[in-house]
Every structure is written in structure tokens, then in C-alpha cells.
Amino acid sequence: MLHQAILRYKHCDRVLFACTGGVARRCRSVLAARVCQMASMTMNIHGPGADKLRAEGCSSACSRDTPRVEPAELTEYMKALPAWHLNADKTMITRTFTARNFMAAIRFFNKLAEVAEAEGHHPDIHLRNFREVEINLSTHAVGGLTLPDFAMAAKLDALDIEYSPKWAKQEAERLAATVTGQGEDGDGTSVKVEASAP
Numbered sequence: 001m002l003h004q005a006i007l008r009y010k011h012c013d014r015v016l017f018a019c020t021g022g023v024a025r026r027c028r029s030v031l032a033a034r035v036c037q038m039a040s041m042t043m044n045i046h047g048p049g050a051d052k053l054r055a056e057g058c059s060s061a062c063s064r065d066t067p068r069v070e071p072a073e074l075t076e077y078m079k080a081l082p083a084w085h086l087n088a089d090k091t092m093i094t095r096t097f098t099a100r101n102f103m104a105a106i107r108f109f110n111k112l113a114e115v116a117e118a119e120g121h122h123p124d125i126h127l128r129n130f131r132e133v134e135i136n137l138s139t140h141a142v143g144g145l146t147l148p149d150f151a152m153a154a155k156l157d158a159l160d161i162e163y164s165p166k167w168a169k170q171e172a173e174r175l176a177a178t179v180t181g182q183g184e185d186g187d188g189t190s191v192k193v194e195a196s197a198p
């Protein structure tokens, strides 16, 4: 869609370029703004310390002896994962998003499955209304949250996701409003989202 918009812009630009006068110039600037607006936006889902979390993993199989995260760690880890939400009793973290379409959601699930199987730590995954994705992470062996849950969340946040452009625009605005800037160790990385006309 974006590619078509750029082609349209180039075609119109050539036509408009041949015209002279203020009207042509105004039309060209409107067209350029439209293409820029459709180009991309930044959705900052990697909070401070996300890289460090992503490098963690399930050093060994999760068991009932796997330590639960402490309250201070919980606060730190959630700052690294602004796209995730902590449930009321602090035993699970959840991320939801709307995929571009059904196959985009399935492609994401397949990428998630590779990561989860490689790490030996498995989220609960749900797909509703053909493209609404929900991922839940908790360590079943302890019935609560351990470091592998946060490591897995950070790894999943690094996967390339084909979002619904409309949803991505809303989420980018939400995150921009909630993220209070990166700490000194913030990796500050962000996700470029191609947003084309819905």
C-alpha cells in the first residue's frame, strides 16, 4: 500500500511538476506530506534494560525451585517491557495486539513457537476475531513470575510483527504518552511500523 502510494506520488509529482503556479506547488506539498505520513512511525516497545533481559534465558528447566521475581525486580522488568501488562495478583504478564490479518497472526505464532521451543519456556497464546493476539507469560512450575517469563517477553518483543496499521498508530500514540524517556542504560531502540492506509 505504501509502495503504491509512493508510485502514485511520483506519477502525480511528474504531472504536477509540468504545471506551474501556486496551486501545483500546494498540491505537491500535500502529496508529499501524505506519503511521509504513511511512511512509518515509531512504536517504542523496548524500555530501559530490554537488551539485558533479552540476553537472559531459561538456564535450566523451570521447576518449583525456580525463584520468583522480587517486587523491586518486577518494577524494573516491567519498565523494560512497556507493551506488557501485569495482572492484578502479579502472577502473569500479558501482551495484546491486533495483527494485519489472520495469516500475519499465524506467522507471528510460528515465530513465537520457534523462540519458545528453543528456550524451553512457553507462553499461553490466544487468537480471537481472526487477528486479535493475546500472549500470557507465567511460570507454571511455580504458579507465578520468574526471570524466564521476562526474558521470553523481551525476546518476543524483538520479533518482526505485521500489525494492523490502525492499531499500530493507536499503540504508538499510547506508548509515546506513557514512556517517560529512556534511562541511561535504555537501549532506546524502537520498532519501525509501516503504517499504510487502513
Ligand SMILES: C[C@H](O)[C@H](O)[C@H]1CNC2=NC(N)=NC(=O)C2=N1
Pocket (backbone or CB within 6 Å): 060, 061, 062, 063, 120, 121, 122, 123, 137, 138, 139, 140, 141, 142
Ligand atoms: C521440563 C520443561 O523445561 C518444563 O516443563 C518447562 C516447559 N515450559 C514451561 N513454560 C512455562 N511458561 N512454565 C513452565 O513452568 C515451563 N516448564
